[in-house]
Amino acid sequence: MWLPADTALWTTCHIVFDTVNGHVPQHRIDTLFPLTDGEVAVTAGNLFVDSFHAAGDGSYNRSSTFVWGTGAFGLALAAGTLAASAAGNASRRNQAAADAQEAWRSLFGGTLFVTTGGFYIHTRQGLFRWRWEAVDLMQVVAFNVVIMQARSTEGPVTWRLTSEWAELVFALWALHRHPNHPQLRDGTWPPTNWLPWATEQGYRPHLDRPQLAP
Incomplete structure:
Protein backbone atom coordinates (compact mmCIF):
# COMPACT_ATOMS: atom_id res chain seq x y z
CA MET A 1 0.00 0.00 0.00
CA TRP A 2 1.34 3.40 -1.01
CA LEU A 3 1.26 5.75 2.01
CA PRO A 4 1.88 9.50 2.48
CA ALA A 5 5.32 8.63 3.88
CA ASP A 6 6.11 6.93 0.55
CA THR A 7 5.06 10.05 -1.32
CA ALA A 8 7.40 12.07 0.90
CA LEU A 9 10.28 9.68 0.18
CA TRP A 10 9.48 9.71 -3.54
CA THR A 11 9.57 13.53 -3.45
CA THR A 12 12.80 13.36 -1.46
CA CYS A 13 14.40 11.32 -4.24
CA HIS A 14 13.46 13.95 -6.82
CA ILE A 15 14.84 16.77 -4.65
CA VAL A 16 18.08 14.85 -4.11
CA PHE A 17 18.31 14.10 -7.84
CA ASP A 18 18.02 17.81 -8.66
CA THR A 19 20.58 18.74 -5.99
CA VAL A 20 23.10 16.11 -7.13
CA ASN A 21 22.84 17.39 -10.67
CA GLY A 22 23.43 21.00 -9.63
CA HIS A 23 19.85 22.21 -10.07
CA VAL A 24 17.66 24.12 -7.65
CA PRO A 25 14.92 21.62 -6.70
CA GLN A 26 11.73 21.98 -8.68
CA HIS A 27 9.67 21.02 -5.64
CA ARG A 28 9.20 24.17 -3.55
CA ILE A 29 6.91 25.59 -0.89
CA ASP A 30 6.11 29.05 0.45
CA THR A 31 6.91 30.03 4.05
CA LEU A 32 5.53 32.61 6.45
CA PHE A 33 9.07 33.53 7.50
CA PRO A 34 11.87 35.06 5.42
CA LEU A 35 14.69 32.97 4.00
CA THR A 36 18.27 34.00 3.41
CA ASP A 37 19.37 35.19 -0.03
CA GLY A 38 19.33 32.31 -2.50
CA GLU A 39 17.70 29.89 -0.04
CA VAL A 40 14.73 27.87 -1.26
CA ALA A 41 12.23 26.02 0.94
CA VAL A 42 11.36 22.62 -0.47
CA THR A 43 9.19 20.73 2.06
CA ALA A 44 7.43 20.98 5.42
CA GLY A 45 5.90 18.41 7.77
CA ASN A 46 5.45 17.21 11.33
CA LEU A 47 8.50 16.68 13.52
CA PHE A 48 9.11 14.95 16.84
CA VAL A 49 12.44 15.48 18.61
CA ASP A 50 13.96 13.27 21.30
CA SER A 51 17.11 14.13 23.23
CA PHE A 52 19.65 11.65 24.58
CA HIS A 53 20.20 12.67 28.20
CA ALA A 54 19.61 11.80 31.84
CA ALA A 55 16.51 13.25 33.46
CA GLY A 56 18.04 13.37 36.95
CA ASP A 57 21.15 12.75 39.05
CA GLY A 58 19.89 9.77 41.05
CA SER A 59 18.84 11.75 44.14
CA TYR A 60 15.34 11.75 45.62
CA ASN A 61 13.50 13.07 48.67
CA ARG A 62 13.07 10.38 51.31
CA SER A 63 9.82 10.46 53.25
CA SER A 64 9.84 9.64 56.99
CA THR A 65 6.17 10.21 57.72
CA PHE A 66 5.02 8.34 60.82
CA VAL A 67 1.71 8.34 62.68
CA TRP A 68 1.70 7.49 66.41
CA GLY A 69 -1.17 5.52 67.83
CA THR A 70 -2.23 3.40 70.76
CA GLY A 71 -4.36 0.33 71.01
CA ALA A 72 -4.95 -2.24 68.31
CA PHE A 73 -6.27 0.34 65.84
CA GLY A 74 -3.41 2.75 66.55
CA LEU A 75 -0.76 0.07 66.08
CA ALA A 76 -2.33 -1.04 62.80
CA LEU A 77 -2.44 2.57 61.61
CA ALA A 78 1.21 3.06 62.50
CA ALA A 79 2.21 -0.15 60.69
CA GLY A 80 0.25 0.90 57.64
CA THR A 81 1.90 4.33 57.63
CA LEU A 82 5.36 2.76 57.81
CA ALA A 83 4.55 0.39 54.95
CA ALA A 84 3.20 3.21 52.78
CA SER A 85 6.22 5.37 53.55
CA ALA A 86 8.62 2.54 52.68
CA ALA A 87 6.76 1.80 49.45
CA GLY A 88 6.81 5.47 48.51
CA ASN A 89 10.53 5.71 49.20
CA ALA A 90 11.21 2.58 47.12
CA SER A 91 9.16 3.98 44.24
CA ARG A 92 10.99 7.33 44.39
CA ARG A 93 14.34 5.54 44.64
CA ASN A 94 13.58 3.39 41.59
CA GLN A 95 12.34 6.38 39.60
CA ALA A 96 15.43 8.38 40.54
CA ALA A 97 17.67 5.51 39.43
CA ALA A 98 15.79 5.29 36.11
CA ASP A 99 16.01 9.07 35.61
CA ALA A 100 19.78 8.95 36.18
CA GLN A 101 20.24 6.69 33.15
CA GLU A 102 20.96 8.34 29.82
CA ALA A 103 18.22 7.47 27.35
CA TRP A 104 16.14 8.89 24.52
CA ARG A 105 13.58 11.20 26.08
CA SER A 106 10.86 13.20 24.38
CA LEU A 107 11.93 16.82 24.00
CA PHE A 108 9.35 18.62 21.84
CA GLY A 109 7.27 18.46 18.69
CA GLY A 110 6.72 20.98 15.94
CA THR A 111 6.89 21.59 12.23
CA LEU A 112 9.99 20.89 10.16
CA PHE A 113 10.82 23.10 7.16
CA VAL A 114 13.61 21.83 4.91
CA THR A 115 15.47 24.29 2.69
CA THR A 116 18.48 24.25 0.41
CA GLY A 117 20.53 25.87 3.19
CA GLY A 118 19.44 23.87 6.22
CA PHE A 119 16.23 23.31 8.13
CA TYR A 120 13.92 25.27 10.41
CA ILE A 121 11.97 23.99 13.41
CA HIS A 122 8.81 25.85 14.33
CA THR A 123 7.31 25.30 17.79
CA ARG A 124 5.05 27.26 20.11
CA GLN A 125 8.22 28.76 21.57
CA GLY A 126 9.41 30.18 18.25
CA LEU A 127 11.27 29.51 15.01
CA PHE A 128 14.74 27.98 15.12
CA ARG A 129 17.13 27.69 12.18
CA TRP A 130 19.76 25.01 11.75
CA ARG A 131 22.39 25.56 9.09
CA TRP A 132 24.01 22.50 7.55
CA GLU A 133 27.33 23.76 8.91
CA ALA A 134 26.09 23.46 12.51
CA VAL A 135 25.41 19.72 12.17
CA ASP A 136 28.51 17.56 12.61
CA LEU A 137 27.10 14.04 12.44
CA MET A 138 23.97 12.43 11.07
CA GLN A 139 22.78 8.89 10.48
CA VAL A 140 19.55 7.31 9.23
CA VAL A 141 18.62 4.70 11.85
CA ALA A 142 15.10 3.72 10.73
CA PHE A 143 12.41 4.72 8.25
CA ASN A 144 11.72 8.43 8.87
CA VAL A 145 14.20 8.56 11.76
CA VAL A 146 17.66 10.16 11.88
CA ILE A 147 20.08 10.86 14.71
CA MET A 148 22.15 14.02 14.63
CA GLN A 149 24.83 15.65 16.74
CA ALA A 150 25.13 19.38 16.34
CA ARG A 151 26.31 22.63 17.90
CA SER A 152 23.53 24.85 19.27
CA THR A 153 23.74 28.27 20.88
CA GLU A 154 23.42 26.48 24.24
CA GLY A 155 26.04 23.84 23.55
CA PRO A 156 26.25 20.45 21.82
CA VAL A 157 23.08 18.39 21.37
CA THR A 158 22.32 14.79 20.44
CA TRP A 159 18.86 14.61 18.93
CA ARG A 160 16.68 11.99 17.29
CA LEU A 161 14.44 13.46 14.60
CA THR A 162 11.29 11.63 13.52
CA SER A 163 9.62 13.03 10.44
CA GLU A 164 8.49 11.94 6.99
CA TRP A 165 11.22 14.31 5.75
CA ALA A 166 14.00 12.86 7.93
CA GLU A 167 15.68 11.16 4.94
CA LEU A 168 15.66 14.45 3.03
CA VAL A 169 17.34 16.25 5.93
CA PHE A 170 20.02 13.56 5.99
CA ALA A 171 20.60 13.49 2.23
CA LEU A 172 20.86 17.27 1.82
CA TRP A 173 23.10 17.55 4.88
CA ALA A 174 25.38 14.78 3.61
CA LEU A 175 25.59 16.30 0.12
CA HIS A 176 26.64 19.63 1.64
CA ARG A 177 28.81 18.49 4.55
CA HIS A 178 29.86 14.87 4.04
CA PRO A 179 29.60 13.60 0.43
CA ASN A 180 31.64 10.54 1.43
CA HIS A 181 29.16 9.50 4.12
CA PRO A 182 28.83 5.69 3.80
CA GLN A 183 25.01 5.74 3.73
CA LEU A 184 25.03 8.35 0.98
CA PRO A 191 14.68 1.75 3.28
CA THR A 192 15.98 -1.53 1.89
CA ASN A 193 14.32 -2.48 -1.42
CA TRP A 194 12.13 0.64 -1.34
CA LEU A 195 13.39 1.97 -4.70
CA PRO A 196 12.49 -1.15 -6.75
CA TRP A 197 9.23 -1.51 -4.81
CA ALA A 198 8.25 2.11 -5.56
CA THR A 199 9.03 1.56 -9.24
CA GLU A 200 6.75 -1.51 -9.25
CA GLN A 201 3.96 0.67 -7.82
CA GLY A 202 4.29 3.00 -10.80
CA TYR A 203 6.36 5.64 -9.02
CA ARG A 204 9.77 5.84 -10.59
CA PRO A 205 12.07 7.75 -8.21
CA HIS A 206 14.66 9.84 -10.07
CA LEU A 207 17.53 8.50 -8.03
CA ASP A 208 20.53 6.49 -9.14
CA ARG A 209 23.19 5.20 -6.79
CA PRO A 210 26.09 5.87 -9.18
CA GLN A 211 25.05 9.54 -9.33
CA LEU A 212 25.56 9.84 -5.58
CA ALA A 213 29.11 8.54 -5.69
CA PRO A 214 31.64 11.25 -4.76
Whole structure:
Protein backbone atom coordinates (compact mmCIF):
# COMPACT_ATOMS: atom_id res chain seq x y z
CA MET A 1 0.00 0.00 0.00
CA TRP A 2 1.34 3.40 -1.01
CA LEU A 3 1.26 5.75 2.01
CA PRO A 4 1.88 9.50 2.48
CA ALA A 5 5.32 8.63 3.88
CA ASP A 6 6.11 6.93 0.55
CA THR A 7 5.06 10.05 -1.32
CA ALA A 8 7.40 12.07 0.90
CA LEU A 9 10.28 9.68 0.18
CA TRP A 10 9.48 9.71 -3.54
CA THR A 11 9.57 13.53 -3.45
CA THR A 12 12.80 13.36 -1.46
CA CYS A 13 14.40 11.32 -4.24
CA HIS A 14 13.46 13.95 -6.82
CA ILE A 15 14.84 16.77 -4.65
CA VAL A 16 18.08 14.85 -4.11
CA PHE A 17 18.31 14.10 -7.84
CA ASP A 18 18.02 17.81 -8.66
CA THR A 19 20.58 18.74 -5.99
CA VAL A 20 23.10 16.11 -7.13
CA ASN A 21 22.84 17.39 -10.67
CA GLY A 22 23.43 21.00 -9.63
CA HIS A 23 19.85 22.21 -10.07
CA VAL A 24 17.66 24.12 -7.65
CA PRO A 25 14.92 21.62 -6.70
CA GLN A 26 11.73 21.98 -8.68
CA HIS A 27 9.67 21.02 -5.64
CA ARG A 28 9.20 24.17 -3.55
CA ILE A 29 6.91 25.59 -0.89
CA ASP A 30 6.11 29.05 0.45
CA THR A 31 6.91 30.03 4.05
CA LEU A 32 5.53 32.61 6.45
CA PHE A 33 9.07 33.53 7.50
CA PRO A 34 11.87 35.06 5.42
CA LEU A 35 14.69 32.97 4.00
CA THR A 36 18.27 34.00 3.41
CA ASP A 37 19.37 35.19 -0.03
CA GLY A 38 19.33 32.31 -2.50
CA GLU A 39 17.70 29.89 -0.04
CA VAL A 40 14.73 27.87 -1.26
CA ALA A 41 12.23 26.02 0.94
CA VAL A 42 11.36 22.62 -0.47
CA THR A 43 9.19 20.73 2.06
CA ALA A 44 7.43 20.98 5.42
CA GLY A 45 5.90 18.41 7.77
CA ASN A 46 5.45 17.21 11.33
CA LEU A 47 8.50 16.68 13.52
CA PHE A 48 9.11 14.95 16.84
CA VAL A 49 12.44 15.48 18.61
CA ASP A 50 13.96 13.27 21.30
CA SER A 51 17.11 14.13 23.23
CA PHE A 52 19.65 11.65 24.58
CA HIS A 53 20.20 12.67 28.20
CA ALA A 54 19.61 11.80 31.84
CA ALA A 55 16.51 13.25 33.46
CA GLY A 56 18.04 13.37 36.95
CA ASP A 57 21.15 12.75 39.05
CA GLY A 58 19.89 9.77 41.05
CA SER A 59 18.84 11.75 44.14
CA TYR A 60 15.34 11.75 45.62
CA ASN A 61 13.50 13.07 48.67
CA ARG A 62 13.07 10.38 51.31
CA SER A 63 9.82 10.46 53.25
CA SER A 64 9.84 9.64 56.99
CA THR A 65 6.17 10.21 57.72
CA PHE A 66 5.02 8.34 60.82
CA VAL A 67 1.71 8.34 62.68
CA TRP A 68 1.70 7.49 66.41
CA GLY A 69 -1.17 5.52 67.83
CA THR A 70 -2.23 3.40 70.76
CA GLY A 71 -4.36 0.33 71.01
CA ALA A 72 -4.95 -2.24 68.31
CA PHE A 73 -6.27 0.34 65.84
CA GLY A 74 -3.41 2.75 66.55
CA LEU A 75 -0.76 0.07 66.08
CA ALA A 76 -2.33 -1.04 62.80
CA LEU A 77 -2.44 2.57 61.61
CA ALA A 78 1.21 3.06 62.50
CA ALA A 79 2.21 -0.15 60.69
CA GLY A 80 0.25 0.90 57.64
CA THR A 81 1.90 4.33 57.63
CA LEU A 82 5.36 2.76 57.81
CA ALA A 83 4.55 0.39 54.95
CA ALA A 84 3.20 3.21 52.78
CA SER A 85 6.22 5.37 53.55
CA ALA A 86 8.62 2.54 52.68
CA ALA A 87 6.76 1.80 49.45
CA GLY A 88 6.81 5.47 48.51
CA ASN A 89 10.53 5.71 49.20
CA ALA A 90 11.21 2.58 47.12
CA SER A 91 9.16 3.98 44.24
CA ARG A 92 10.99 7.33 44.39
CA ARG A 93 14.34 5.54 44.64
CA ASN A 94 13.58 3.39 41.59
CA GLN A 95 12.34 6.38 39.60
CA ALA A 96 15.43 8.38 40.54
CA ALA A 97 17.67 5.51 39.43
CA ALA A 98 15.79 5.29 36.11
CA ASP A 99 16.01 9.07 35.61
CA ALA A 100 19.78 8.95 36.18
CA GLN A 101 20.24 6.69 33.15
CA GLU A 102 20.96 8.34 29.82
CA ALA A 103 18.22 7.47 27.35
CA TRP A 104 16.14 8.89 24.52
CA ARG A 105 13.58 11.20 26.08
CA SER A 106 10.86 13.20 24.38
CA LEU A 107 11.93 16.82 24.00
CA PHE A 108 9.35 18.62 21.84
CA GLY A 109 7.27 18.46 18.69
CA GLY A 110 6.72 20.98 15.94
CA THR A 111 6.89 21.59 12.23
CA LEU A 112 9.99 20.89 10.16
CA PHE A 113 10.82 23.10 7.16
CA VAL A 114 13.61 21.83 4.91
CA THR A 115 15.47 24.29 2.69
CA THR A 116 18.48 24.25 0.41
CA GLY A 117 20.53 25.87 3.19
CA GLY A 118 19.44 23.87 6.22
CA PHE A 119 16.23 23.31 8.13
CA TYR A 120 13.92 25.27 10.41
CA ILE A 121 11.97 23.99 13.41
CA HIS A 122 8.81 25.85 14.33
CA THR A 123 7.31 25.30 17.79
CA ARG A 124 5.05 27.26 20.11
CA GLN A 125 8.22 28.76 21.57
CA GLY A 126 9.41 30.18 18.25
CA LEU A 127 11.27 29.51 15.01
CA PHE A 128 14.74 27.98 15.12
CA ARG A 129 17.13 27.69 12.18
CA TRP A 130 19.76 25.01 11.75
CA ARG A 131 22.39 25.56 9.09
CA TRP A 132 24.01 22.50 7.55
CA GLU A 133 27.33 23.76 8.91
CA ALA A 134 26.09 23.46 12.51
CA VAL A 135 25.41 19.72 12.17
CA ASP A 136 28.51 17.56 12.61
CA LEU A 137 27.10 14.04 12.44
CA MET A 138 23.97 12.43 11.07
CA GLN A 139 22.78 8.89 10.48
CA VAL A 140 19.55 7.31 9.23
CA VAL A 141 18.62 4.70 11.85
CA ALA A 142 15.10 3.72 10.73
CA PHE A 143 12.41 4.72 8.25
CA ASN A 144 11.72 8.43 8.87
CA VAL A 145 14.20 8.56 11.76
CA VAL A 146 17.66 10.16 11.88
CA ILE A 147 20.08 10.86 14.71
CA MET A 148 22.15 14.02 14.63
CA GLN A 149 24.83 15.65 16.74
CA ALA A 150 25.13 19.38 16.34
CA ARG A 151 26.31 22.63 17.90
CA SER A 152 23.53 24.85 19.27
CA THR A 153 23.74 28.27 20.88
CA GLU A 154 23.42 26.48 24.24
CA GLY A 155 26.04 23.84 23.55
CA PRO A 156 26.25 20.45 21.82
CA VAL A 157 23.08 18.39 21.37
CA THR A 158 22.32 14.79 20.44
CA TRP A 159 18.86 14.61 18.93
CA ARG A 160 16.68 11.99 17.29
CA LEU A 161 14.44 13.46 14.60
CA THR A 162 11.29 11.63 13.52
CA SER A 163 9.62 13.03 10.44
CA GLU A 164 8.49 11.94 6.99
CA TRP A 165 11.22 14.31 5.75
CA ALA A 166 14.00 12.86 7.93
CA GLU A 167 15.68 11.16 4.94
CA LEU A 168 15.66 14.45 3.03
CA VAL A 169 17.34 16.25 5.93
CA PHE A 170 20.02 13.56 5.99
CA ALA A 171 20.60 13.49 2.23
CA LEU A 172 20.86 17.27 1.82
CA TRP A 173 23.10 17.55 4.88
CA ALA A 174 25.38 14.78 3.61
CA LEU A 175 25.59 16.30 0.12
CA HIS A 176 26.64 19.63 1.64
CA ARG A 177 28.81 18.49 4.55
CA HIS A 178 29.86 14.87 4.04
CA PRO A 179 29.60 13.60 0.43
CA ASN A 180 31.64 10.54 1.43
CA HIS A 181 29.16 9.50 4.12
CA PRO A 182 28.83 5.69 3.80
CA GLN A 183 25.01 5.74 3.73
CA LEU A 184 25.03 8.35 0.98
CA ARG A 185 27.83 6.68 -0.95
CA ASP A 186 26.27 3.21 -1.07
CA GLY A 187 22.66 4.38 -1.34
CA THR A 188 21.43 2.74 1.88
CA TRP A 189 19.73 5.81 3.32
CA PRO A 190 16.31 4.89 1.81
CA PRO A 191 14.68 1.75 3.28
CA THR A 192 15.98 -1.53 1.89
CA ASN A 193 14.32 -2.48 -1.42
CA TRP A 194 12.13 0.64 -1.34
CA LEU A 195 13.39 1.97 -4.70
CA PRO A 196 12.49 -1.15 -6.75
CA TRP A 197 9.23 -1.51 -4.81
CA ALA A 198 8.25 2.11 -5.56
CA THR A 199 9.03 1.56 -9.24
CA GLU A 200 6.75 -1.51 -9.25
CA GLN A 201 3.96 0.67 -7.82
CA GLY A 202 4.29 3.00 -10.80
CA TYR A 203 6.36 5.64 -9.02
CA ARG A 204 9.77 5.84 -10.59
CA PRO A 205 12.07 7.75 -8.21
CA HIS A 206 14.66 9.84 -10.07
CA LEU A 207 17.53 8.50 -8.03
CA ASP A 208 20.53 6.49 -9.14
CA ARG A 209 23.19 5.20 -6.79
CA PRO A 210 26.09 5.87 -9.18
CA GLN A 211 25.05 9.54 -9.33
CA LEU A 212 25.56 9.84 -5.58
CA ALA A 213 29.11 8.54 -5.69
CA PRO A 214 31.64 11.25 -4.76
